[in-house]
Amino acid sequence: MNPLRISELAKKGGVGVETVRFYQRKGLLDAPQGSATAGRHYGADDVRRLRYIRKAQTAGFTLSEIAELIDLDRADDRPRARDMARARIAALDEKIAELTEARAALAKLAKDCAKGGAGPCPILAAFD
Amino acid sequence: MNPLRISELAKKGGVGVETVRFYQRKGLLDAPQGSATAGRHYGADDVRRLRYIRKAQTAGFTLSEIAELIDLDRADDRPRARDMARARIAALDEKIAELTEARAALAKLAKDCAKGGAGPCPILAAFD
DNA sequence: CTTGACTCCGTACTATGGTACGGAACCTAT
DNA sequence: ATAGGTTCCGTACCATAGTACGGAGTCAAG
Incomplete structure (x- = not known):
């Protein structure tokens, strides 16, 4: 799938670019994959993850609980x-x-x- | 009425001394009346005010809304x-x-x- | 008259969830 | 090849509601 720029990812998740970067810093989203800058580093997984975060938030989970849920997801x-x-x-x-x-x-x-x-x-x- | 020390006021309000001082800084409680230090500067009004704040908080008002309510109270x-x-x-x-x-x-x-x-x-x- | 408890005051730090800024790199179109 | 747009990154800032700390003054007891 065609990779996305951070601004496109943010738009698809309904958040701002700065919020995406904030989630990356918190470990909720993966950091940009391509080594360099100004590229299209994000894919469908990132969009899914971002939407996961927002939905879990509306269920009242805090960001650190969501981080835990993501780990749980990995560990099933x-x-x-x-x-x-x-x-x-x-x-x-x-x-x-x-x-x-x-x-x-x-x-x-x-x-x-x-x-x-x-x-x-x-x-x-x-x-x- | 026998004046109270800040620690006594805090206790009567069910909060810590630092919280009382925080409310003073926010203008929600009056600053100590006696000019000097280490005195008994608070009275029944302060206790009432402190409890007012805590009750209004449980009703979901933010501290700045409570500040407004206090003004409204003064202006009736x-x-x-x-x-x-x-x-x-x-x-x-x-x-x-x-x-x-x-x-x-x-x-x-x-x-x-x-x-x-x-x-x-x-x-x-x-x-x- | 010194010690300990308490006060005042300013400042800094905590957590939560973002939001904004400035610099350097880089890609694309003209 | 240079300008404009975008990215990455670190850092700082916002609100909310406290919590903590260090210094200086004061007060009462021993």
Whole structure:
């Protein structure tokens, strides 16, 4: 397949060139293959990898967890991958519960404030 | 009221001394009142303010939004407070939806992986 | 009156995820 | 062959929310 320039790879991944380079520095993407500069050093693997990173990120994995997942992928270590997924799901559940609670509290405050009785605004007073 | 040392204020707020000083630098808490050093410069107002900050944080407000809320409190600007609460609720809703989606996707992958058929682990392959 | 605890203050460092800059090399078209 | 565009690379910078450190001053107890 026709090799890509870094700017083309970035575009296909929906990120900026600097972000691609940042991922390379983090070891998430391979460094340019051709020895020299200004060439077309990237292929379909790199595009796939970049998209993998972005999708894993939306699942809430941090970049260093993603680095681990990539290693797991190489080693085909399914039990460890399941562990990570379970841990991530638990963290997600916790975060969701936390945000849901905050949302409910805030919604109640906003409603009370809108009702507009006298006295201080409940939103402002609530945190007192 | 008996004035507090910074370490006592920090303890009452459930944070470290350095965090109190960080909030002071950000203008979220007032700087020590007594001119000199090593004194008991803080009072009940500071404790209340510190707890306000921590509670607002759990509602998802950033420190600079909290700085704004504190100003609003001083100005008793209820409409603006309602606006901020609404915006925060919307952001919370968006975040919750996003995490819920990620959770569902990940849970499905984990289940498929546990079912353990042949082929590559779905968790590892999914982001491909 | 010295020691230890505590304070204030500035500065620097951490982690996370990027974003930007400047120099040198290199490829392509004119 | 020279200009323009692009690359590589290192380094520095951004926001967010802290955390840590070293120096100097002060206060109370021994």
